[in-house]
Amino acid sequence: MRIVFFGNGAFGVPTLQALVQSVHEVVGVITNPDKPAGRGYQPMPTPIKEAAQKLGLPTWEVPSPKDPALPNRLKSLQAHAFIVIAYRILPKAIWEIPPYGAINLHPSLLPAYRGPAPIPWTIIHGEKETGLSIFRIDEGIDTGYLLWQEKYPLPETWSAGDLEYFLAEVGARAILQVLEGLALGNLHPFPQPDLPNPPYAPKLTSANTRIDWKQSAQAIYNLIRALYPQPLAWTTFHDKRLHLLQATPHPLRTINAPPGSLYADKDRLLAACGEGVLEILQLRLEGRKTMSGAAFANGFLKKQVVQLL
Numbered sequence: 001m002r003i004v005f006f007g008n009g010a011f012g013v014p015t016l017q018a019l020v021q022s023v024h025e026v027v028g029v030i031t032n033p034d035k036p037a038g039r040g041y042q043p044m045p046t047p048i049k050e051a052a053q054k055l056g057l058p059t060w061e062v063p064s065p066k067d068p069a070l071p072n073r074l075k076s077l078q079a080h081a082f083i084v085i086a087y088r089i090l091p092k093a094i095w096e097i098p099p100y101g102a103i104n105l106h107p108s109l110l111p112a113y114r115g116p117a118p119i120p121w122t123i124i125h126g127e128k129e130t131g132l133s134i135f136r137i138d139e140g141i142d143t144g145y146l147l148w149q150e151k152y153p154l155p156e157t158w159s160a161g162d163l164e165y166f167l168a169e170v171g172a173r174a175i176l177q178v179l180e181g182l183a184l185g186n187l188h189p190f191p192q193p194d195l196p197n198p199p200y201a202p203k204l205t206s207a208n209t210r211i212d213w214k215q216s217a218q219a220i221y222n223l224i225r226a227l228y229p230q231p232l233a234w235t236t237f238h239d240k241r242l243h244l245l246q247a248t249p250h251p252l253r254t255i256n257a258p259p260g261s262l263y264a265d266k267d268r269l270l271a272a273c274g275e276g277v278l279e280i281l282q283l284r285l286e287g288r289k290t291m292s293g294a295a296f297a298n299g300f301l302k303k304q305v306v307q308l309l
Contacts, residue, residue, distance in 0.1 A: 001179055002078060004082045005085075006085070010164075013168070015175050034046075101137065105134055107164070114200060117201045119160050119164050143192065241285075243283060246280075250279040
């Protein structure tokens with residue numbers, strides 16, 4: 001098949017690489033324009049643009065998929081299918097172009113966790129299993145007919161980075177299977193399961209990534225690993241933002257201090273929660289480098305109990 005690939009984030013890179021190594025031909029890559037980032041605000045390409053350039057693929061930086069000139073440009077490529085991974089919402093004028101449709105790889109068991117951040121929210125909610133869904137894009141948000149779906153166990157120690165890596169690699173192989181099935185005519189779309197009130201995966205914000213210390217140690221642990229390696233769970237320490245990178249529930253059932261209190265115990269940094277105790281293993285204070293919980297305790301607590309906000 002002739003394929004046009006739409007994507008921005010690193011999640012789609014393994015699939016793009018797999019397509020190039022397959023019998024299919026990637027005739028174009030659509031991604032966002034470079035965006036200023038870092039301390040110097042230098043223009044930075046998307047991970048997909050970087051990968052496409054290394055692979056020698058023709059790449060279009062498109063400010064908006066609603067560009068009225070884009071449909072005709074895409075039609076000129078005569079693609080059989082569009083592959084869409086971690087991109088933006090496509091208008092009907094785009095997804096209705098290829099005969100085999102615009103095919104999206106979504107890292108959840110649809111209809112659960114529709115939305116822009118399925119991997120973090122799956123972990124935040126403490127799910128024991130997750131999965132991948134490949135579907136044809138339609139007018140809804142992640143509502144199209146399924147082409148393929150598979151479940152996987154979700155280890156309770158995995159971070160969002162671990163889960164994203166796993167699903168990206170599995171998804172790359174699954175996309176090739178789906179394209180083969182469509183080409184041979186033995187793969188038929190089927191509707192998503194009719195689940196009552198499936199959980200949603202909204203955009204991550206400063207508000208919903210902030211730690212609520214009144215929650216249980218397990219819930220806070222889930223939040224921390226769900227937001228690692230980015231954007232990171234956060235709290236405040238002496239009016240500065242404190243990011244927590246790694247933590248684990250501690251065997252202690254309670255600390256004689258209000259939720260959100262930090263306590264140094266034998267070179268361990270412990271935090272009181274609404275239920276249970278959390279050991280903080282790695283953190284980064286605003287304006288400082290990443291450090292271990294023990295180093296933070298020795299340098300900042302001085303054996304005092306400190307209340308976080």
